[in-house]
Amino acid sequence: MGLSLVVTGAGGFLGRAVVAEARARGHAVRGVTRAEVDLAAGGVGDMLDGIDCVIHLAGALSGDWAVQDRDTLTATRHLIAAMQAQPLPPRLVLASSIVVYSADALGVVTEATPLEDRPQRRDAYARAKLAQEAMLRESGLRHTILRPGAILGPGRVMNAHLGPGIGGTLILMERGGEVPVVSLADCARAFVLAAEAPGEGRALNILGADLPTRARYVDALRRTGWPRHVVPFNWRLLAPLAGLLSPLGARVPGLLRPAVLRARMRPLRYDIAAAELALGWQPQDDFETAFARAAEGAA
Numbered sequence: 001m002g003l004s005l006v007v008t009g010a011g012g013f014l015g016r017a018v019v020a021e022a023r024a025r026g027h028a029v030r031g032v033t034r035a036e037v038d039l040a041a042g043g044v045g046d047m048l049d050g051i052d053c054v055i056h057l058a059g060a061l062s063g064d065w066a067v068q069d070r071d072t073l074t075a076t077r078h079l080i081a082a083m084q085a086q087p088l089p090p091r092l093v094l095a096s097s098i099v100v101y102s103a104d105a106l107g108v109v110t111e112a113t114p115l116e117d118r119p120q121r122r123d124a125y126a127r128a129k130l131a132q133e134a135m136l137r138e139s140g141l142r143h144t145i146l147r148p149g150a151i152l153g154p155g156r157v158m159n160a161h162l163g164p165g166i167g168g169t170l171i172l173m174e175r176g177g178e179v180p181v182v183s184l185a186d187c188a189r190a191f192v193l194a195a196e197a198p199g200e201g202r203a204l205n206i207l208g209a210d211l212p213t214r215a216r217y218v219d220a221l222r223r224t225g226w227p228r229h230v231v232p233f234n235w236r237l238l239a240p241l242a243g244l245l246s247p248l249g250a251r252v253p254g255l256l257r258p259a260v261l262r263a264r265m266r267p268l269r270y271d272i273a274a275a276e277l278a279l280g281w282q283p284q285d286d287f288e289t290a291f292a293r294a295a296e297g298a299a
Helices: 013-024 065-084 124-137 184-196 214-222 239-251 258-265 273-279 287-298
Strands: 004-008 028-032 053-056 091-095 143-148 150-152 169-172 181-183 202-206 229-232
Touching (some): 004 013, 013 184, 053 184, 091 124, 091 184, 124 143, 150 184, 150 287, 181 184, 181 287, 184 202, 202 273
Parallel strands (some): 004 053, 053 091, 143 202
16 A cells, blocks of 8 residues: 655655655655745644655755755754654654765775764764754654765766866876765665665665776766866875864865865775665666766756
């Protein structure tokens, strides 16, 4: 039997795909956009009446702490309060991110990898996702947290784990490790499966099964015509300067903050066995397929 679902952020990049996937699987879906319901202003209304599960995707993908506090944390706080007030609170599936893991992580990132224990050293997005997860864990609501990597979809091919782009040049700051990406289709299916699954209180990594090395990712990028030039630069050489600038805090650009630099550039690998087991989810798209779809949308 189909579920009755609310999807917040339904007008967004991931939201549209989740709504389409949920409807294709036979669920009744109410897609909520900010124009309809401003969660940050507390305007929940009757959108939770008769709902089995909320897939909460709404939140800021960029912006400073003021933006993150309003669009991610205040919105989530109001949603949680409204759900708690229901006679039978629905489940909540939260869109978090792999950015919540420690900047000092090594080796293979699994759900057992420590979370960042010094949020103040990270960027506003990572701090907001850490606070959002903590808020949900303390809420008493039945929930599942999903932590996607960067989502490859139409028009979205650049990745912060490579290094900065300047004109036609990419400064490639690390060669080792995997680039943590997932296709839009695979990610959307994971969220709907999480709404269907009975387990509670877990957090799961959502990434592709075919994660590219940085060299493979750059090769795919170059086939799009950008970058024209790739300049290798070892990010560890930047670390001393980042350390000197760290007392300036948030006023320093991301890659000149030591923890942000380490979080993006460490040569890590990633494990998705827990999501495969818990959700019965198997990523279908190999990297080349996912990247080609994304690159078509960027053309």
